[in-house]
Structure formats: C-alpha cells, structure tokens
Amino acid sequence: MKLLRKILFPFSVLYGGVTALRNFFYNHNLLKSKSYDIPVVSVGNLSTGGTGKSPMIEFLIGFLRKDFKVAVLSRGYKRKTSGFRLVEENSTVSEVGDEPLQFKQKFPKITVAVCEDRRTGIEKLKEKAEIILLDDAFQHRKVKPSTQILLTPYDDLYYNDSMLPTGNLREFASGAKRANIIIVTKCPDGVAYAEMQKIQLKLNLQEKQKLYFSRIGYDKLIYGPTETQRLDYLLDKSFTLVTGIANPKPLVDFLRKEHYVFDHKTFPDHHHFTASEINKLKESEIILTTEKDYVRLQPALGKFAIYYLPIKTIILKEQEHFLKQSVLDSIDEARFS
Incomplete structure (x- = not known):
C-alpha cells in the first residue's frame, strides 16, 4: 500500500494543483460565484463519500420544515436522466437517483429536485421554497450558499487525509476555510470531551466558524x-x-x-x-x-x-440546540440582509 501511494503521489500533486488553481480563480473573483436572495444551505465534504451527508440533510429537513417551505436540490448521482427534474414519491432511482428519492419518500410534503447545474436548479426552485438545501455541493463553486456546512468523519478527519488518488480529498484541506459550520460525524459512543478539544485544536478553526460533533443513531x-x-x-x-x-x-x-x-x-x-x-x-x-x-x-x-x-444524525454533548440556532441565525441573516 505504501508503495502504491508513492507511485500515485505525482498524480495527487497534479490533481491538487488543478483544484487549487480553480479555487484561486473563484476566491479572487476571476470566476464568479452567484449568490441568491433566498437562503441556500449547502451540505458537503472535502473527501469522497461516507461522511453522513444524507442523515444530515434529513436532520435539517426535520426541524426546518416546521417553519419553512423546504426544498432539497441534488445532482441525482448515477441517474439515467439529465436536466432539471422534480422528484415524486413514485419516481424511480434511474430517473432521479437513490438519495433524492429517499428524501422524497421520507418527507413527501417537501420539494425535492435533481439538476446537475445547481444554478438552474435554484432558479427553478426559488418560487417553490423559502429555503433550499444543497446536497453534496461544497465543491460547486458556481453557487455561493448563504451557509456552508462541512462534514468530516471522526475516523478519517480531513487534516489527516491527502489528495486523490493517494488519499480521499477532493481538494486541499485549506478549502475548509469556506465553511461556516464544521461537523465531525460518526463519532463513537462516549467520545471524551478531551478528545473533542484535541480535534478542535487540530482543525485550527477561523473565528467565524462553529464546530459540532455528531454520531450515528439507529432506529x-x-x-x-x-x-x-x-x-x-x-x-x-x-x-x-x-x-x-x-x-x-x-x-x-x-x-x-x-x-x-x-x-x-x-x-x-x-x-x-x-x-x-x-x-x-x-x-x-x-x-x-x-x-x-x-x-x-x-x-x-x-x-x-x-x-x-433507518439511521439518523445525533448531535453530541447537548450541542443540538446550538447547531439548530446557528443554522437558523444564518438563515435569518440571508433572509433579511
């Protein structure tokens, strides 16, 4: 495995360089990110899959739908269709993808849509919702969400990882600076407070960023x-x-x-x-x-x-209220700014 990593390292440098250049263009407005007059909350990660995005989207839907008209926008990974498409309860996986169909069947009263172009999707959903949740959109820099939620799993924290294909990172760990909220997911039961503090120090958070910890709960x-x-x-x-x-x-x-x-x-x-x-x-x-x-x-x-x-996201150490309030505060700021 170590030998393979050494062989693949030059490709990681190349891939990292391309993503870093792209981010440089967006960070300096050489490429434009579009913001919207509707709260847009993005849930994503720096690594490839397995961070708990779907349970987190469902956690957000669970409390936001009580006070807002919520829409979820996904690209509909591995679907056999293209373009914008509303997800219905009787849609098929080949039409809309598995996760969007899961969201719709679990929360039939919310709007769920798929579109590979997030800008197009948001424009079509603006009249149907008061809040739009973007699934797996942290690297989709064409859109500037009002809130960026970044997930990183406890047993594979992004600061311990490296770029594809040597590691699992889609972009360098410095991309985490774009996040407003960082959530360490899939924590073990009974994780010590001292360990959480250790992780917080290593994440080197910016002043604006808030950190929470969660675990998986099973029905x-x-x-x-x-x-x-x-x-x-x-x-x-x-x-x-x-x-x-x-x-x-x-x-x-x-x-x-x-x-x-x-x-x-x-x-x-x-x-x-x-x-x-x-x-x-x-x-x-x-x-x-x-x-x-x-x-x-x-x-x-x-x-x-x-x-x-079914699984669900459980926020640790009595942090749930504060996480919800952080999301609501960011939504209010987007609505009334």
Whole structure:
C-alpha cells in the first residue's frame, strides 16, 4: 500500500494543483460565484463519500420544515436522466437517483429536485421554497450558499487525509476555510470531551466558524414493503446484510455489537444491481439493508422479505440546540440582509 501511494503521489500533486488553481480563480473573483436572495444551505465534504451527508440533510429537513417551505436540490448521482427534474414519491432511482428519492419518500410534503447545474436548479426552485438545501455541493463553486456546512468523519478527519488518488480529498484541506459550520460525524459512543478539544485544536478553526460533533443513531424498528418489525426480530434469524454505500463499517459494527449474526454482501456506493445479482440475493431468507439501498433493491425484489434500518444524525454533548440556532441565525441573516 505504501508503495502504491508513492507511485500515485505525482498524480495527487497534479490533481491538487488543478483544484487549487480553480479555487484561486473563484476566491479572487476571476470566476464568479452567484449568490441568491433566498437562503441556500449547502451540505458537503472535502473527501469522497461516507461522511453522513444524507442523515444530515434529513436532520435539517426535520426541524426546518416546521417553519419553512423546504426544498432539497441534488445532482441525482448515477441517474439515467439529465436536466432539471422534480422528484415524486413514485419516481424511480434511474430517473432521479437513490438519495433524492429517499428524501422524497421520507418527507413527501417537501420539494425535492435533481439538476446537475445547481444554478438552474435554484432558479427553478426559488418560487417553490423559502429555503433550499444543497446536497453534496461544497465543491460547486458556481453557487455561493448563504451557509456552508462541512462534514468530516471522526475516523478519517480531513487534516489527516491527502489528495486523490493517494488519499480521499477532493481538494486541499485549506478549502475548509469556506465553511461556516464544521461537523465531525460518526463519532463513537462516549467520545471524551478531551478528545473533542484535541480535534478542535487540530482543525485550527477561523473565528467565524462553529464546530459540532455528531454520531450515528439507529432506529429500533425495521421497515419492509408490507410490515414493520422490531429490529430484535432478527436476533434469532438468518439474514443477509446488503450494503451499497461508501462506508458500511459503522452499521456492521453496530449489528455485531448487538450480537446479530448475518452474512454481509457489500457493493460499491450507489450500485445499480444487475438481474443476476438480484436473483442471487433472492436465495437469502431475509435481507436487511440501508434506507438508500432499499429504494434501489425493493422495486426489484417486490414483496420479498426485505427490510431497511433507518439511521439518523445525533448531535453530541447537548450541542443540538446550538447547531439548530446557528443554522437558523444564518438563515435569518440571508433572509433579511
């Protein structure tokens, strides 16, 4: 592995140089970022996948929808369509992508749309919403959000990482300066306050930036096409865990810690399952999967015994109120400035 990293290092330097030059152009207004008269909250990361963007978007929807008309805009990764498209509850993954469909089915009353051009998407959503949430848009510099939320996972903090392809960073760690709010995600249960302080020092935050810590929480129920069961329904059963996400380790660790015994079949993030893969999965007695994978798998499996286990973002150390207030303050500033 060390040898491979050395071989790939020149490509990391080249890739980093290109992204740094692009950011230089935007930072000095040689390329233009467009701002809007509607609050636009971006959730993103510096690294490739697996930071918890979807649960964070759902966390924001959960409290913002009570007082505002919320819209979510995503590019609709791996969809087979193009251009602007509103997501409906009966849309398909091939039309809109898995995460946007997940958002719409979970929160049917909000507006969800996909568009690879975020400027076009925002213009079309302005009349439908009071707040627009941008999914995975930290590197989309054509848009200047009113609030930038940057996620970095506890076990792979961006200051310990390096540029693609040697590491997982999409841009140099200095890009974190654009964030208003930084959230360390996927913290272990019972993380010590001293460890949080250590991370805060290493992040070297700017005065304007606020830092919060979160962990993954799992539902006590699992949901299928025809029924809902308690998670412990699976304790004495043989089941297959199917994951097509960037980092299934937290889910696997959680289930093993709770003494579940299962066969784990892992696939790449946003994987489109082939007919032969579906037929092979049908040999399982029961399938447990993630919410994102469920929207891709269930239509192909029909009324097969497939369930998904929802996850959610839990803010640590009584910080939830302060995080919500930080987001609301930034929204008010954007609305009334």
